[in-house]
Amino acid sequence: MTEEKRKTPLLDELEKGPWPSFVKEMKKEAHRPMVQDALSQLERSYEEHISHWKHGGLVGVMGYGGGVIGRYSDLADEFPNVAEFHTHRVNQPSAWFYTSKALRTLCDIWEKHGSGLTNFHGSTGDIVFLGSTTEEIEPLFADLTKNGWDLGGSGSNMRTPSCCVGPARCEWAMYDTLDACYNITQQFQDELHRPFFPYKYKFKFSGCPNDCVASIARSDCSVIGVWKDDIRVDQKKVAEYAKTVDIENEICDLCPTQCISWDGKTFEIDNPNCVKCMHCINVMPKALKPGLERGATILIGGKAPIVGGALLCSVFVPFLEMDPESDYADLKELTDAIWELWGEHGKARERTGEFIQRVGMSNFLEEIGLDPIPEMVIHPRTNPYIFFDDEIFEQAGE
Amino acid sequence: MTEKRITDIGPPNYKQFLPPIITKNYGKWDHHEILKPGVMVHVGESGDKLFTVRVGSPRLLGITTVRWFADLADKYCDGYLRWTSRNNVEFLLTDPKKIEPLIAEVEAGGFPVGGMGNGISNIVHTQGWVHCHSSASDASGTVKSVMDELMPYFKQMTLPAKLRVAYACCLNMCGAVHCSDIAILGVHTRAPIIEHDNLPKMCEIPTLVASCPTGAIRPATVDGKQSIEIVEEQCMYCGNCFTVCPAVKINNAKTDGVSIWVGGKVSNARATPKFSKLAVPYLPNNPPRWPEVVGWVKKIVEVYAANARKHERLGEWIERIGWPKFFEMIDQPFTKYHIDDFKHAGETYTRTAQLRHA
Numbered sequence: 069m070t071e072e073k074r075k076t077p078l079l080d081e082l083e084k085g086p087w088p089s090f091v092k093e094m095k096k097e098a099h100r101p102m103v104q105d106a107l108s109q110l111e112r113s114y115e116e117h118i119s120h121w122k123h124g125g126l127v128g129v130m131g132y133g134g135g136v137i138g139r140y141s142d143l144a145d146e147f148p149n150v151a152e153f154h155t156h157r158v159n160q161p162s163a164w165f166y167t168s169k170a171l172r173t174l175c176d177i178w179e180k181h182g183s184g185l186t187n188f189h190g191s192t193g194d195i196v197f198l199g200s201t202t203e204e205i206e207p208l209f210a211d212l213t214k215n216g217w218d219l220g221g222s223g224s225n226m227r228t229p230s231c232c233v234g235p236a237r238c239e240w241a242m243y244d245t246l247d248a249c250y251n252i253t254q255q256f257q258d259e260l261h262r263p264f265f266p267y268k269y270k271f272k273f274s275g276c277p278n279d280c281v282a283s284i285a286r287s288d289c290s291v292i293g294v295w296k297d298d299i300r301v302d303q304k305k306v307a308e309y310a311k312t313v314d315i316e317n318e319i320c321d322l323c324p325t326q327c328i329s330w331d332g333k334t335f336e337i338d339n340p341n342c343v344k345c346m347h348c349i350n351v352m353p354k355a356l357k358p359g360l361e362r363g364a365t366i367l368i369g370g371k372a373p374i375v376g377g378a379l380l381c382s383v384f385v386p387f388l389e390m391d392p393e394s395d396y397a398d399l400k401e402l403t404d405a406i407w408e409l410w411g412e413h414g415k416a417r418e419r420t421g422e423f424i425q426r427v428g429m430s431n432f433l434e435e436i437g438l439d440p441i442p443e444m445v446i447h448p449r450t451n452p453y454i455f456f457d458d459e460i461f462e463q464a465g466e
Numbered sequence: 467m468t469e470k471r472i473t474d475i476g477p478p479n480y481k482q483f484l485p486p487i488i489t490k491n492y493g494k495w496d497h498h499e500i501l502k503p504g505v506m507v508h509v510g511e512s513g514d515k516l517f518t519v520r521v522g523s524p525r526l527l528g529i530t531t532v533r534w535f536a537d538l539a540d541k542y543c544d545g546y547l548r549w550t551s552r553n554n555v556e557f558l559l560t561d562p563k564k565i566e567p568l569i570a571e572v573e574a575g576g577f578p579v580g581g582m583g584n585g586i587s588n589i590v591h592t593q594g595w596v597h598c599h600s601s602a603s604d605a606s607g608t609v610k611s612v613m614d615e616l617m618p619y620f621k622q623m624t625l626p627a628k629l630r631v632a633y634a635c636c637l638n639m640c641g642a643v644h645c646s647d648i649a650i651l652g653v654h655t656r657a658p659i660i661e662h663d664n665l666p667k668m669c670e671i672p673t674l675v676a677s678c679p680t681g682a683i684r685p686a687t688v689d690g691k692q693s694i695e696i697v698e699e700q701c702m703y704c705g706n707c708f709t710v711c712p713a714v715k716i717n718n719a720k721t722d723g724v725s726i727w728v729g730g731k732v733s734n735a736r737a738t739p740k741f742s743k744l745a746v747p748y749l750p751n752n753p754p755r756w757p758e759v760v761g762w763v764k765k766i767v768e769v770y771a772a773n774a775r776k777h778e779r780l781g782e783w784i785e786r787i788g789w790p791k792f793f794e795m796i797d798q799p800f801t802k803y804h805i806d807d808f809k810h811a812g813e814t815y816t817r818t819a820q821l822r823h824a
Contacts, residue, residue, distance in 0.1 A: 081754040082607055085614035088577050090526040090596070090606040097528040106596075113595035113604065114753040118719040122712060123599035131473055139597060155597065162480035164549040168536035170483060171547075175529040175536075184529045188549050191592060191640040198526070198597055213472035232551065235493035236484060237508055237516065237558075244493065246480050257474040277734035281551045284739050285645040285732050292734075322736050322777055347735040351777070354497045372639035375679040375706050377809055380645070380739055416676065417706070 076107055078114040097184040102199055105149035106183065109141060127154055127202055129209040133263040135219025136205055152201045153183070157194035157220035158212060159253065159260075162246035163233045164189065173215050181208035192270065193230030193281075194220035218257075224417075225263040229253050231273035232280040240349065241275030242293025242362040243390035249273045251396055256403075265407070266414030266423070276358070277346045283370070283381070288420045289403065290367040290381040293390070297359035298339040299348070305355035306335040319348045363389045366402065369421030379421040382429075386443045405436035485546035487516050487560050503623050504579035505565060517559040519568055522578045522588050522613075522620060525553040526596065526606055534575065542568040552588040552630075554581050583623035586616050586767070591633035592640040594652075599712075600705050601635035602652030602722040603751050609633050611755045612650070612763050619767065626774040626783070629767065630731070637704050645730035647780040648763055649742040655721045657701040661713040662688045669711035677710045702808075724749045724759050728766060728792075729781030740781050743789075745796070747803040769795050788822055 082091045094110075097103040109120050120143050127138040137155040144151035158174070174195065178184060183199035190196040200208060209219065220228035229252050232238070234245030252271055253260065259269075272283030275293040283290035306315070313319070315330045324345050327338040335355075337348075349356045366388055367381035388398055406420060409432070414423045424432045433440055442448075484492070491510035498508040501517075508516045535555055539547040542564045548556050555577075557568060569579050581587040589612065592598065594605030612631065619625060632643035635652040643649035665671075674694060675683050682700035686693055694714075696707075708716040726749070730742030745766065749758040766780075773795070774783035784792045793800045806814045 078754040079607075082610050085610070086578065086617045087610055087613035087620075088522060088524045089610060090524040091610075092576075093524060093526055093528045093531060096530045110595055110604075114607070116719050117722065117751045117753065118717050119595045119599060119601045121595075121597060121599045123709070129473075130471070139599070153597070159477035161477050161483055164551075165480055165483040166547055166549075167483050168539045168545040168547070170478070171532055171536040171539075175532050179529055186527050186529065186532060187525050188523065188527055188532065188555075189525075189553065191590070191642065193551075210471070213475060216475065216478045218473075218475045218477060230551070233548070235495075236480075236488050237495065237518070239495040239497055239508070241493065250477070250480060254476045257476055260476075261474060279732050279734065279739075282642065282645065282732040285730075286642040318777060324736055324738075343734075345734050345736060347777070350735055353499075357497075372634075372637075372642045372644055374638050374704055378639075378644040378741060380741070416673075 074104065074108060076111040079107065079111050094185065100184060101149040102153070102183045103185060105141075105147040106153065106185070106199060109143055109147045109150055112143065121153070127205060129206055129219065132219060132261040134222040134225045134261055137222050139199075150199065153199040154202065154205065156182070156197040156200065156205075156208065157190060157192070157222055157228065158197060159218050159220040159228050160189055160193055160195050160230070162231055162249045163236055164193075165236065174217070177208065177211045177215065177217075181211065192220070192227050194228045219261065221260045221268070223263040224265045224267050225261065225269070226256050226259040226265070227268050227270045228260065229271035229273065230281055232275050234273075234275045238275060239353070240278065240293075240346070240358060242295055242358060243275065243291075243364050244392055245273040245275045245291075245293070247392045248291065248390060248396055248399075251392070252399070252403075255396075255400060259407070265411055267417045267419050269407070269420065277344055278350065284367055285370050285378075285380055286372075287370055287381065288368065289406075290370060291364045291390070291399070292367065293362065293364050294344050294387065295359035295362050296387055297361040299337050299342065299359060300357040301335055301337065302355045302357075303335060306330075306352065307333075309352045309355055313351060319351055322347055363387050366399065368406065369419070369424050371419045371421050375417055376419075376422040376425070379419075379425075381421070383444050384438060386441070402436070402438075409435045483546070483548075485516075485544060485558055485560075487514055488558070490514065491516070500583050500623070503585065503621055504569075504582055506582060515560070515562070517562055517565055519557045519559065519565060519572070519579060520550070520581050521555040521557065521572050522581055523553055523555055524606065524610065525588075525591065538568065538571065541571075550588075552581070552590050554588050578617065578620060580620040580622070584625045584627055585621075585623045586619035586625070586629050586631060588620075589613060589631045589633055589650075590641050590643075592635045594635040598635060598640075600638060600708055600716060602654050602717070603635050603724050603756075604753060605633050605635045605641075605652075607753055608650060608724070608756045608759055611757075611760050615760050615764050616767065625767075625771050627777050627779045629770070629780060631763065638709075643727070644741055645732045645739060646742050647728065647730065648766060649727040649730065650759060650763065651725045651727060653723055653725050653748065654703040654705060654716050654718065655723060655748065656703065656718050657682075657696050657698040658705075658708060658714040658716045659718070660694065660696065661715065662691060662693045665693045665711065665713040666691055668713045674707055674711045674714065677706045679704060679706060683707060723751055724756070726759070726762050726766070729779075729784050731779050731781055736777070737779070737782050737785070742781075744804050745793075746798060747801060766796055790822065791824075 187196035231245035231249035272287035327341040366385040370381035632646040686695040726746040727742035
């Protein structure tokens with residue numbers, strides 16, 4: 069490559085400023101011709117305001133249908149070292165904990181087989197290795213698995229599940245998010261690696277309603293930790309907080325169900341009316357603690373806009389026990405029922421949330437064997453276009 | 467003789483990566499406290515204390531930096547560290563005396579400590595021009611430019627509540643930005659350009675026709691070859707067709723740009739989770755520093771910071787004061803683009819006479 073082509077005046081601007089620079093990161097690895105070409109091609113994108121990556125081309129490891137995403141330059145003549153520049157998703161450990169030894173192993177493997185550029189982490193949660201040739205895919209995979217690592221999901225399969233920090237470092241974890249995430253990932257290895265589904269299916273595990281992994285917006289199956297019984301109150305510590313927190317304005321008035329009262333001495337919660345929003349606990353974590361009867365709410369059907377519009381998950385099971393001893397049998401049973409129905413009847417590139425809207429929630433529930441309950445809706449239907457079954461007559465006659 | 471091929475082993479068991487203090491106090495943490503921006507302590511029921519130092523990162527990391535993080539973990543944290551869901555690195559310390567030396571070394575290396583509490587944490591984002599085929603803009607460059615400007619909010623905790631910024635370079639939203647306080651979203655604004663010569667060779671026409679959510683794609687014969695035509699008025703630029711057929715070019719250097727959305731959240735605290743809503747329909751791609759995008763994000767943050775009540779997220783504040791007031795305060799004209807015309811659009815129309823008449 070000529071000196072002229074190596075120049076990146078536009079990208080150099082992004083080496084300046086206080087936030088850490090991705091351009092510096094790329095330049096640190098640019099002794100590899102692949103990264104130098106990636107930089108030069110990116111500079112071209114900055115000049116021309118357009119991407120120079122092509123998609124398509126099936127690449128992957130033998131026996132898997134996902135985990136590697138084919139990426140090719142549309143300027144391969146000019147930048148031959150990125151003619152092939154594939155993405156690898158490596159399944160991260162639960163809650164993204166590492167030892168320095170594990171990180172070094174990953175770096176050594178990636179240095180041997182690819183560009184040395186990574187994402188910690190990709191949007192779904194995987195460790196992302198950016199840029200290898202087709203030839204290196206299988207040897208990279210062999211080195212990963214030999215060291216105990218495996219690929220994550222891509223395409224129309226179960227995507228790599230992820231979870232919040234959970235009981236490892238949070239007092240609000242209402243179930244063991246790390247264990248649940250690990251268990252579900254191991255249980256569904258076939259579904260993770262081999263795309264059989266109409267489209268992607270994501271699991272995210274959050275330990276409490278603060279939802280630090282954005283499960284309600286970003287997954288098809290959102291598992292949000294919650295408790296059923298009373299918030300535990302330490303009145304002495306509330307009094308301590310009262311010195312710095314305006315409890316009336318900052319807590320009572322902001323409670324969504326107005327179920328808290330404070331007379332300057334006693335902090336009282338009308339617990340049956342508490343909707344477990346976490347606000348009061350977030351503000352006074354030393355004084356207020358979630359209850360002890362713990363489990364999770366299961367919500368289904370969240371997604372980003374493509375294709376039929378963005379959706380948040382909606383409630384399916386208000387409270388499910390998440391005891392690790394149960395091996396999460398109830399969650400797996402629900403998942404199997406959803407996959408069987410959606411797998412059979414979903415259209416190509418139709419997420420569960422869109423499928424539910426197309427076939428109707430009532431039909432969907434009936435098919436997977438869940439009873440309708442009022443917690444599933446904000447309010448009952450307002451339009452009278454009801455499809456009545458014959459059994460309505462028997463019920464009316466009783 | 468080849469080695470036996472290993473498959474379907476799944477991720478390594480996380481338990482081997484947990485520091486001993488976490489294994490000991492697992493599920494038995496009593497409370498936590500933010501000691502200063504970027505530093506917090508978790509106290510176990512046992513009385514044990516675990517200190518966390520949170521460090522911002524550009525997400526795109528070379529192995530040189532990952533190895534440096536590993537060295538820092540060895541030096542200060544007995545070799546243990548983790549990442550957050552917003553791509554921050556967290557160093558996990560048991561010795562409080564090591565906190566300040568760690569911070570000094572991390573910051574000397576060009577990585578900021580912060581991103582906690584009522585401030586702005588790292589921007590979650592997508593690949594953009596660095597590595598994606600359908601990006602309408604670059605992710606890393608925009609994020610770098612915005613964070614350079616928002617740095618004081620990363621290093622301090624002076625906002626009314628936390629403020630989450632996310633960036634996605636097209637409507638696919640690999641970054642699922644649709645429930646963020648501020649979402650920056652790359653947009654395509656024109657129907658794809660069809661490469662009729664390549665299309666029959668590269669794509670299956672029935673699959674391509676079926677890929678369009680609005681039925682805008684029809685089979686057609688062009689110059690005697692099987693191809694397709696696109697009813698431009700029906701196209702909403704989602705790019706789904708491009709994903710199934712590379713000969714239908716959605717990327718357009720002249721017309722691709724960036725939009726800004728506000729007021730979403732995922733947490734259930736106080737108000738229920740919300741989608742982000744359109745604030746600024748279109749800004750040009752202006753690399754390397756996207757000054758228009760940076761300017762708008764900064765303006766929205768500053769207006770929010772100056773006017774919201776304590777604990778109020780951006781969306782909660784806007785809903786209290788009303789959208790007309792918000793548009794007035796940020797000095798953004800309300801346009802036809804702000805009114806929804808997709809499915810269920812009517813749910814967003816005002817169907818009451820309860821209005822503010824200032």
